[in-house]
Amino acid sequence: MRIVFLGPPGAGKGTQAARLAVLRGVPHISTGDILRTAIARQTPTGIEAQGYVDKGDFVPFEIVLRLVRDRLQEPDAQGGWLLDGFPRNLEQGTAFEALLQELSQTLNTVLYFDVPDEEVVRRLGGRRVCETCGDTFHLEFSPPPAPADCEKGECSVIQRTDDSEDAIRNRLQVYLEETQPLVDHYRALDSLTPVDATSSIEEVNAAVDRAVIGLAG
Ligand code: ADP
Ligand code: ADP
Secondary structure (H helix, E strand, O other): EEEEEEEOOOOOOHHHHHHHHHOOOOOOEEHHHHEEEEEEEOOHHHHHHHHHHHHOOOOOHHHHHHHHHHHOOOOOHHHEEEEEEOOOHHHHHHHHHHHHHHHOOOOOOOOOOOEHHHHHHHHHHHHEEOOOOOOOOOOHHHHHHOOOOOOOOOOOOOOOOHHOOHHHHHHHHHHHHHHHHHHHHHHHHEEEEEEEOOOOOOHHHHHHHHOOOOOOO
């Protein structure tokens, strides 16, 4: 299956994509995760991207397109992928369509996670991530384990720098201006599969499963 996860920051895209990836044996490709790893390692790309990510602004188009182009050509992505965080505006959408043609790959659908602003703020405000295993938690809805119970090592749970109040506000504004037109574009093409993402993590799990039933991979 080849699916794009689209929706506002904090809608639960990463949470659901990570789970579906394990279930179906396809990679979860998150441009945000790739950029955060590059920043943590202070690679040239990471150093260039850091200021944008911290503020919640888009990283320059060429950087993100190169990351996605490289990642989609990795051996583990040949049987399908779940793309989370790209494309994010019309310019990226157009480049993505060209890239898929070039790679002779076709998109099954765009899963659209619709969540109202106030819920997004609640989710992002309580979001915590483990620096060791990369898992995502929420202080209220999905509490992190005690350090010793971390599945992949001792959990070191932190708040993302872009989950600060200022950066959250900025990201919501950027979403409205940049990403909403891409949602409308996919809707007009009849490529959008809406998922009611307002309910609990388990209920959204079930809605995602229903939406992708029948898709191979
Ligand atoms: P969230 O899922 O919370 O919206 P992401 O992890 O997808 O956040 O992205 C974090 C940050 O990484 C973004 O705010 C942006 O700075 C950068 N980023 C990720 N994907 C893209 C993209 N497709 N284009 C530009 N910047 C991106
Ligand atoms: P995104 O990738 O869209 O930015 P995440 O998957 O990182 O969103 O989820 C944002 C926060 O909300 C995380 O703390 C996550 O644990 C929590 N979360 C995800 N889905 C739900 C849900 N359905 N109900 C409540 N909290 C959720």
